[in-house]
Amino acid sequence: MKSSILASVFATGAVAQSGPWQQCGGIGWQGSTDCVSGYHCVYQNDWYSQCVPGAASTTLQTSTTSRPTATSTAPPSSTTSPSKGKLKWLGSNESGAEFGEGNYPGLWGKHFIFPSTSAIQTLINDGYNIFRIDFSMERLVPNQLTSSFDQGYLRNLTEVVNFVTNAGKYAVLDPHNYGRYYGNIITDTNAFRTFWTNLAKQFASNSLVIFDTNNEYNTMDQTLVLNLNQAAIDGIRAAGATSQYIFVEGNAWSGAWSWNTTNTNMAALTDPQNKIVYEMHQYLDSDSSGTHAECVSSTIGAQRVVGATQWLRANGKLGVLGEFAGGANAVCQQAVTGLLDHLQDNSDVWLGALWWAAGPWWGDYMYSFEPPSGTGYVNYNSILKKYLP
Ligand SMILES: *[C@@H]1O[C@H](CO)[C@@H](O)[C@H](O)[C@H]1NC(C)=O
Numbered sequence: 363m364k365s366s367i368l369a370s371v372f373a374t375g376a377v378a379q380s381g382p383w384q385q386c387g388g389i390g391w392q393g394s395t396d397c398v399s400g401y402h403c404v405y406q407n408d409w410y411s412q413c414v415p416g417a418a419s420t421t422l423q424t425s426t427t428s429r430p431t432a433t434s435t436a437p438p439s440s441t442t443s444p445s446k447g448k449l450k451w452l453g454s455n456e457s458g459a460e461f462g463e464g465n466y467p468g469l470w471g472k473h474f475i476f477p478s479t480s481a482i483q484t485l486i487n488d489g490y491n492i493f494r495i496d497f498s499m500e501r502l503v504p505n506q507l508t509s510s511f512d513q514g515y516l517r518n519l520t521e522v523v524n525f526v527t528n529a530g531k532y533a534v535l536d537p538h539n540y541g542r543y544y545g546n547i548i549t550d551t552n553a554f555r556t557f558w559t560n561l562a563k564q565f566a567s568n569s570l571v572i573f574d575t576n577n578e579y580n581t582m583d584q585t586l587v588l589n590l591n592q593a594a595i596d597g598i599r600a601a602g603a604t605s606q607y608i609f610v611e612g613n614a615w616s617g618a619w620s621w622n623t624t625n626t627n628m629a630a631l632t633d634p635q636n637k638i639v640y641e642m643h644q645y646l647d648s649d650s651s652g653t654h655a656e657c658v659s660s661t662i663g664a665q666r667v668v669g670a671t672q673w674l675r676a677n678g679k680l681g682v683l684g685e686f687a688g689g690a691n692a693v694c695q696q697a698v699t700g701l702l703d704h705l706q707d708n709s710d711v712w713l714g715a716l717w718w719a720a721g722p723w724w725g726d727y728m729y730s731f732e733p734p735s736g737t738g739y740v741n742y743n744s745i746l747k748k749y750l751p
């Protein structure tokens with residue numbers, strides 16, 4: 363998801379206050395409706411509001427910058443000899459640590475937050491087995507790409523990663539940076555390689571970690587995107603991290619619908635361990651941007667990825683749909699069902715899919731997969747569960 367930023371405003375004048383994660387409202391609630399410092403009261407449903415980390419009155423502002431418009435309307439005809447089977451991965455993005463874009467390093471609890479491990483536990487109980495943990499490179503390496511890590515940010519990030527992998531599930535490390543560092547396109551592939559060597563060293567012995575080279579490269583030189591991905595792969599393997607999958611992403615926001623025309627050069631990536639997975643993103647709204655609750659049609663899901671399916675198979679590659687979502691309506695629910703049917707029917711090349719997105723600060727965001735009351739979770743959990751590994 364491109365450029366979702368969180369604007370926060372401080373609350374004032376709390377008296378008797380509820381503690382972290384405690385109830386702070388709901389029908390019949392007699393206690394305090396204020397939260398202790400560092401937390402704010404968030405409506406979950408008519409009967410329950412809860413104190414969650416962060417400043418009050420958080421609202422999401424979604425960028426209106428549009429992505430390239432999808433024009434394809436090819437029918438979702440089945441491709442050559444699909445091997446119907448099971449996906450290896452089904453899970454969600456976990457947002458929060460990358461929030462507060464532009465406020466660097468920013469304040470924990472105000473500009474950014476780490477995913478809630480109790481919410482992740484709920485999703486694990488539901489059967490999900492992969493979580494893409496978004497973070498910001500500017501917070502992990504505040505000085506330069508090659509410099510040492512901010513220990514507090516690394517510790518908090520590692521805590522979430524370990525929570526996921528200790529449960530036997532996969533944790534995707536996602537620098538949510540769009541191929542940029544402090545807003546500038548990363549052109550120093552050697553520095554990028556060093557960044558990845560340093561990060562992979564931290565997780566070299568954890569084979570349930572997956573390294574995602576960067577979120578949504580876009581409007582960049584196509585060869586540079588190839589070279590950055592290769593530098594990341596080389597840096598990761600040089601760190602002795604040899605057992606992990608590596609998710610590579612393409613230019614043009616890694617869109618699945620345009621992969622076969624924009625990112626064909628990515629087939630040249632090499633990995634001595636042969637564990638590259640091509641991560642693509644696909645939303646089902648008019649411009650594929652994931653900024654509208656409406657989907658184009660009930661069949662748009664499969665239509666938008668069928669070309670990518672063919673590309674993966676023709677090139678002998680594996681893919682994962684790293685971001686997808688739909689609004690809370692019947693057309694989108696059918697489109698998402700068609701999308702997941704397509705991925706599952708082609709599980710010889712598609713390994714899995716990750717909903718966009720869970721995270722503690724999404725509030726009433728139309729795609730929120732944060733249990734128990736996120737709009738996406740409420741409307742799609744039972745649909746997604748049919749495709750669990
Ligand atoms: C995951 O969360 C980030 C954080 O905002 C978002 O930008 C991204 O689109 C979401 N989905 C994936 C698969 O990253």
Ligand SMILES: *[C@@H]1O[C@H](CO)[C@@H](O)[C@H](O)[C@H]1NC(C)=O
Pocket residue numbers: 470514515518
């Ligand atoms: C890490 O998390 C703790 C709370 O668990 C918080 O107090 C601290 O500010 C966080 N630091 C960073 C850099 O995220």
Ligand SMILES: *[C@@H]1O[C@H](CO)[C@@H](O)[C@H](O)[C@H]1NC(C)=O
Pocket residue numbers: 434435436618619620622623665666667668669670672
């Ligand atoms: C490229 O992908 C799109 C979207 O899936 C598809 O409609 C189109 O037929 C594909 N083109 C080629 C040349 O494979």
